[in-house]
Amino acid sequence: MEWTRSESLALAHQQCAYCHGYGLLLGRKSHQTPCNCVLRSVFRACYARFRRSVEKEKHLSRVTLHLMGGRSQRMSWGRKDEEYIADFTLVSKRHLDEKEYQIFKFHFLLGADWKLCCRRLGMDRGNFFHAVYRIQQKLGRAFRETQPYALFPLDEYFNGTSRRESEPAVSAPRPAHERSKRLYPVISRLDRAA
Numbered sequence: 001m002e003w004t005r006s007e008s009l010a011l012a013h014q015q016c017a018y019c020h021g022y023g024l025l026l027g028r029k030s031h032q033t034p035c036n037c038v039l040r041s042v043f044r045a046c047y048a049r050f051r052r053s054v055e056k057e058k059h060l061s062r063v064t065l066h067l068m069g070g071r072s073q074r075m076s077w078g079r080k081d082e083e084y085i086a087d088f089t090l091v092s093k094r095h096l097d098e099k100e101y102q103i104f105k106f107h108f109l110l111g112a113d114w115k116l117c118c119r120r121l122g123m124d125r126g127n128f129f130h131a132v133y134r135i136q137q138k139l140g141r142a143f144r145e146t147q148p149y150a151l152f153p154l155d156e157y158f159n160g161t162s163r164r165e166s167e168p169a170v171s172a173p174r175p176a177h178e179r180s181k182r183l184y185p186v187i188s189r190l191d192r193a194a
């Protein structure tokens, strides 16, 4: 997939020493590739939305009716926040190696600060932040480039077409007790970490 100049420009860090705020760099074979500052911006936006979704899921189970894309223009029940939480964690797990995922889990999912992570994972501060940058860059790219349902841009994810086109036109929402069993030890841990 292509990264557009306008998109990258909007996401770039204005003082970036590599792209100088342009967001795109010339990669191999003269392909334009997003600067790491752009990838980290994508990650931060998706992570902030993840935190908000976790917060919302704790308090209520809002069911929304989405208009589905395609010729059928059917409506479907769904819980976008719940779906987003699942996608965020699954895409992350798929794109990180074991060590990176451990850091991601402690720092981003469980909310442990760098001191606690370093102690627990036996790392020094420099290596820890180096790894965090690498994780943010990898996941920023994955959140934007995962096909066919990228997490970013978030407005497209939340307002775009639903993936459940193959399901019945209107499927009943899952009962709340079923949902809460699946949803996330993470939520309570985030709570404690806050």
Ligand SMILES: [Zn+2]
Pocket: 012, 013, 016, 017, 018, 019, 020, 021, 022, 023, 035, 036, 037, 038
């Ligand atoms: Zn940059």
